[in-house]
Amino acid sequence: xxxxxxxxxxxxxxxxxxxWMDKYEYIIQLGxxxxxxxxxxxxxxxxxxxxQSRVWLxxxxxxxxxxxxxxxxxxxTKGLVSLMISVLSxxxxxxxxxxxxYFIDAIGLRNHxxxxxxxxxxxxxxxxxxxxxxxxxxxxQNGQA
Amino acid sequence: MLADINIPTPALDxxxxxxxxxxxxxQVFGQPLVYLDNGATTQKPKIVLDTLEKYYTHYNSNVHRxxxxxxxxxxxxxxxxxxxxxxxxxxxxxxxxxFTKGTTDAINxxxxxxxxxVLKQGDSVxxxxxxxxxNIVPWQMACEYTGASLKVIPINEKGELRMDQYEALLDDxxxxxxxxxxxxxxxxxxxxxxxxxxxxARNIPVMLDAAQAVQHLHIDVQALDVDFLAFxxxxxxxxxxIGVLYGKEEWLHKLPPYQGGxxxxxxxxxxxxxxxxxxxxxxxxxPDISGAIGLEAAIKYIKHIGLExxxxxxxxxxxxxxxxxxxxxxxxxxxxxxxxxxxISFLVDNIHPYDLGELLDKQGIAVRTGHHCTEPLMDLFQIxxxxxxxxxxxxxxxxxxxxxxxxxxxxAMLR
Numbered sequence: 416x417x418x419x420x421x422x423x424x425x426x427x428x429x430x431x432x433x434x435w436m437d438k439y440e441y442i443i444q445l446g447x448x449x450x451x452x453x454x455x456x457x458x459x460x461x462x463x464x465x466x467q468s469r470v471w472l473x474x475x476x477x478x479x480x481x482x483x484x485x486x487x488x489x490x491x492t493k494g495l496v497s498l499m500i501s502v503l504s505x506x507x508x509x510x511x512x513x514x515x516x517y518f519i520d521a522i523g524l525r526n527h528x529x530x531x532x533x534x535x536x537x538x539x540x541x542x543x544x545x546x547x548x549x550x551x552x553x554x555x556q557n558g559q560a
Numbered sequence: 561m562l563a564d565i566n567i568p569t570p571a572l573d574x575x576x577x578x579x580x581x582x583x584x585x586x587q588v589f590g591q592p593l594v595y596l597d598n599g600a601t602t603q604k605p606k607i608v609l610d611t612l613e614k615y616y617t618h619y620n621s622n623v624h625r626x627x628x629x630x631x632x633x634x635x636x637x638x639x640x641x642x643x644x645x646x647x648x649x650x651x652x653x654x655x656x657x658x659f660t661k662g663t664t665d666a667i668n669x670x671x672x673x674x675x676x677x678v679l680k681q682g683d684s685v686x687x688x689x690x691x692x693x694x695n696i697v698p699w700q701m702a703c704e705y706t707g708a709s710l711k712v713i714p715i716n717e718k719g720e721l722r723m724d725q726y727e728a729l730l731d732d733x734x735x736x737x738x739x740x741x742x743x744x745x746x747x748x749x750x751x752x753x754x755x756x757x758x759x760x761a762r763n764i765p766v767m768l769d770a771a772q773a774v775q776h777l778h779i780d781v782q783a784l785d786v787d788f789l790a791f792x793x794x795x796x797x798x799x800x801x802i803g804v805l806y807g808k809e810e811w812l813h814k815l816p817p818y819q820g821g822x823x824x825x826x827x828x829x830x831x832x833x834x835x836x837x838x839x840x841x842x843x844x845x846x847p848d849i850s851g852a853i854g855l856e857a858a859i860k861y862i863k864h865i866g867l868e869x870x871x872x873x874x875x876x877x878x879x880x881x882x883x884x885x886x887x888x889x890x891x892x893x894x895x896x897x898x899x900x901x902x903x904i905s906f907l908v909d910n911i912h913p914y915d916l917g918e919l920l921d922k923q924g925i926a927v928r929t930g931h932h933c934t935e936p937l938m939d940l941f942q943i944x945x946x947x948x949x950x951x952x953x954x955x956x957x958x959x960x961x962x963x964x965x966x967x968x969x970x971x972a973m974l975r
Contacts, residue, residue, distance in 0.1 A: 435589055435922045436973075443973055468914050468944075488944065489912035490974050491919075529918055 418510055421502045422518040429522040438522075439491065446493030450500065452484040463535070463542050468492045470539060474546045479554075480505050481547060495524075495536050503543055508554065511547035516540055565883045567957055568876035572869055577954050580605040580861070584954065591924025594959045594966075599744050599772060599903045599950030600928055601794045604858070608798060611857035615850045623849055624823055624840075638849050641856035642839070648859050649789065650780040651806055655838040658812070659847050662803035663771040664694040666790035667738070669805055669842060670767055671698035672818035678735050681707035686729055686737040688713040688721055689940060692744050693933040695769045699738060708735070715940070719746040719895030723754060730762055737766045738788075741773035745932040745948065746895025747903040749777070756786055765811060771795055775952065776874060776901045778867055781806050793851055798858035802851025805842070812838050819844035870953040874901070877951050881960045888967055894946045905932075905946035908967060911974045913945045919970035920947075925963055 416424070432438045452461070456473040463470045468489035475482045483504045485496045502518065503511050519525050519540075525533050578584050581603045586593050595603060615637070621630035623638045639654075646654040660666040679685070685699045689712050703710050711734070713726045721739075730737075737759045742749050756766045765787035770779060774791040781789055788811065793802035807815075817824050817835055822845040826834040835841045862870065881904060885891055890909040908916060917929030930945040931938045938945060949963055 436919070436969075439919060439922060440973055468912055489915050491915045492912075527922075529914075529921065532914070532918065 418502060418506055418514045422516070422521075425498065425502060425518045426521045435527060439494075442494035442498065443490055444494070445497040445501070446487075446490050446495075449486070449493050449497040450484045450504075452486045456484070457486060463538050468535070470496060470535065472496070472539065472542060474543075474550075476508075476550060479507055481508055481511060481550060483543065492532070492535065495528075495532070496539060499536070499539055499543065508547040508550035512544055512551050565880065565887075568880055570873050570876070570956075572865065572873050572953065574954070574956055577865065578956075580607070581954055582606060582609075588924040588926070589922050594925040594962050596949040596951065596955065596959065596963060597926045597928050598775075598952040598955075599795075599932075599948060601800065602775060602797045602952055603954070604797055604799070604854075605861045607861050608854050608857045612799060612850050612854045615853050620850075622846055634849055637853045637856075638847070641852040644856045644859055645804055648779075648863075649774075649804075649806055650782050652782060653809065656781075656806055656809050656812065658805040658807065658839045658842045659852050660790070660803040660805050661801055661848070662792040662794070663769060663790045664698075664803075666788075666803055666805035667695055667767070667769060668698045669818060670736075670738075670788050670790075670807070670815075671702040673815035674736060675702035675705045675708075676818065677814070677816050679703070679706040679708045682733060683708040683735045684711050684731075684733040685709075686711045686713060686726070686734055686739075688726075688739045688750070689715045690719065690721070690743040690746060690748060690934065690937050691740055692769065692771070693935070694771075695738055695740060696936070709733075712936075713739070715748075718897050719743065719748045720897045721748075721750055721755075723751065726755065727758060730758060730764065732762075734759075734762070734764050737764055738769070739766075740769045740771075741779075741789075742770075742776065742901050742903075743895070743897075743934075744772045744903060745905055745934045745937055745946065746897060747900040747905070748895060748897035749773075749899040749901050751899075752784060752786070756784060760785065772902055775862075776871065778871070787811055793855040793858065796855065796858055797861060798855035799848075799851045802848045802855050804855075809838065812842070817841050817844065821845055823847070865953070873953050874951060877953075877955055877957070877960065878902075878904070880957060881949065881951060881963070884960060884964050885967075888964060888971070890971065891967070894941055894943065902952075903948050903950045905948045907943065907946055908971045909975060911971060913947045915974050916947050916967065916970050919973060920963070920966045923962075923966045923969065925966045927963075 452471050452473045457471045461471040470487045472485045483500045487493045583603050619630045619633040621634040623635040642654045642657050646657045711729045714722045741752055759766045767788035768786050770789050770791040775796045787808050789806040794800040823840040824836050824844045826836045891906050894905040913929040920927055928948040
């Protein structure tokens with residue numbers, strides 16, 4: 416699936432839920448399924464700046480594709496990270512860097528999350544994109560892109 | 561047991577009171593709003609909103625210097641507010657009431673003035689372990705500037721000041737003691753009379769941060785014999801951006817102003833400036849005129865309801881809330897002082913306070929989560945933050961029940 420197909424799937428999943436408490440129930444469930452970061456990477460240099468709760472993010476390149484693992488001390492944050500990772504993990508740096516992420520607005524998350532959480536989510540997206548750009552630049556330097 | 565919890569009957573006409581606060585009558589995420597973040601700011605009664613509107617609609621004008629009618633009206637209203645505030649806290653004279661931007665501004669004023677005239681290398685300042693950042697940072701800055709040092713009164717596991725340790729800290733190097741009257745995070749009411757008595761026995765002045773006290777407790781600055789006291793208008797049902805520094809006249813005469821310009825001058829030449837008399841000496845620039853007038857309206861409203869009635873209902877609500885909250889499985893109160901007011905801080909199991917706060921919000925319940933600008937206190941309890949419900953007199957038993965049900969629902973989802 417492309418990133419956009421995954422975004423559409425997330426939007427579809429959320430469209431079945433009218434109540435915000437149901438949406439949160441789903442987000443919390445996603446948090447429990449999050450591919451957890453290995454303990455060795457739960458260090459300050461893996462912390463995402465801008466999150467009120469602590470979020471660690473690790474990036475790994477396998478077969479020219481980026482994969483993310485993460486953890487947080489807050490369950491809802493874990494769910495949001497999981498959502499983001501499920502959409503972006505397993506794609507090429509170019510695809511991640513260039514795709515417009517619109518599902519956050521489409522499911523109403525940006526407007527309904529508390530501002531600190533919303534900012535945290537955007538920080539996370541920014542960090543993932545930065546990783547992708549960095550890998551892309553490295554690949555271009557090596558003449559692989 | 562739930563059945564054992566006594567449900568109090570309000571001595572106040574809550575239906576009528578809640579109609580005075582139009583903001584309370586709204587829905588959040590499809591649920592009637594339960595506002596329990598009064599420690600951060602209180603809601604404003606209609607009389608305050610009407611007063612602000614009247615000022616801007618009919619006599620908006622600058623104070624003290626205008627010869628025209630509107631300026632005189634504005635000046636009269638602004639100065640009348642000062643008198644009302646002085647009476648409310650029983651200051652000896654209205655000139656002991658300085659208008660500031662808020663509690664933080666008032667503490668900064670005293671700390672900055674002390675650092676310019678009193679504090680020097682080798683001196684010390686006493687604060688406590690449960691202070692808000694506003695009563696830590698200005699003193700840290702004053703100490704950095706002068707070479708003085710900061711001493712901290714420790715607290716016990718219940719969140720009460722260790723008074724024996726306080727006494728031990730009071731030595732000849734101490735130039736001022738500055739402590740909270742009521743803790744914004746734990747709700748602890750500090751034994752301020754004893755704190756002042758012990759400091760005065762060594763001729764040390766005391767400043768009280770009354771930001772969380774003035775809306776709940778009767779404050780008499782003369783009976784307390786306190787030297788400085790600070791509070792904010794917006795926590796007292798008044799507008800934001802206005803606050804008060806009370807200072808004993810002898811101290812206000814002694815201290816130099818720390819901001820220049822506007823009303824704080826008497827005469828200016830390039831060679832020298834003569835400062836204005838009290839209270840204007842400390843009110844540089846155009847003040848928050850509407851804020852001061854709005855704050856007077858808020859105080860008149862409180863007097864109309866009766867602070868003793870407010871206090872009685874808040875105590876009943878607090879007792880009910882504490883009992884009911886403790887029926888929730890896994891809930892632990894952070895801070896269990898014997899004498900307390902306003903804030904109730906807690907955690908449930910290992911649930912992150914942000915998670916709980918967010919799910920309460922989606923049920924229409926507004927609480928505060930995080931470190932409440934008391935990071936050193938959180939470090940002491942070794943927690944990332946708390947969920948804080950802060951109660952005031954317009955809250956109801958039904959709202960406490962909604963909070964408890966909301967926590968139980970959220971916790972079930974998050975466990």
